[in-house]
Amino acid sequence: MGRSVLVALGMTAAIIMASGSAFAAGDAKKGAKVFKKCKACHAVKAGKHKVGPSLSGVVGRKAGTAAGFKKYKGLKKADWSWDEKTLDAWLSNPKKFAKSRSRKTSMVFKLKKAKDRANVIAYLKSI
Numbered sequence: 001m002g003r004s005v006l007v008a009l010g011m012t013a014a015i016i017m018a019s020g021s022a023f024a025a026g027d028a029k030k031g032a033k034v035f036k037k038c039k040a041c042h043a044v045k046a047g048k049h050k051v052g053p054s055l056s057g058v059v060g061r062k063a064g065t066a067a068g069f070k071k072y073k074g075l076k077k078a079d080w081s082w083d084e085k086t087l088d089a090w091l092s093n094p095k096k097f098a099k100s101r102s103r104k105t106s107m108v109f110k111l112k113k114a115k116d117r118a119n120v121i122a123y124l125k126s127i
Contacts, residue, residue: 026115031123034116037109044127052107058082059125074104084121091117 035044043049046056053066061082064075080086080101090097094107111117 026118026120026122028119028122028126031119031121031126034111034120035123038120041107041109055124056127059084059087059121074098074106078103087121087124088114088117091120 038055041051043054044056046054047068048054049066049069049071051071053069053072058066059082063078063080063082063086064072065078066072075098078101082090086097091111093110094105098105111120
């Protein structure tokens, strides 16, 4: 193999590893620990809401539709469902994500580390 091919393969591998880290399989147990930061505003029991909606069954659910949560304003009429990609973007920067979709949110908490986001998403998938 030529040197340029090896360099290209190496760069491609580095890009894939860097961009794919946010969607790497998370650890639900570690995610439960990180989620403790979220418990001030979110419950995990279905139908039990706090400042924010219950996150029970959030993965796969259309945004803004948690049954019984009356405080939705900015996410009413949202046109997306919560999957790994949208949850990762949301947890990274909720205000930026909402604004990019012409929505508003009062959530200001962010998870800066990709691994923390992946772990929380794994936890949310488990509840």
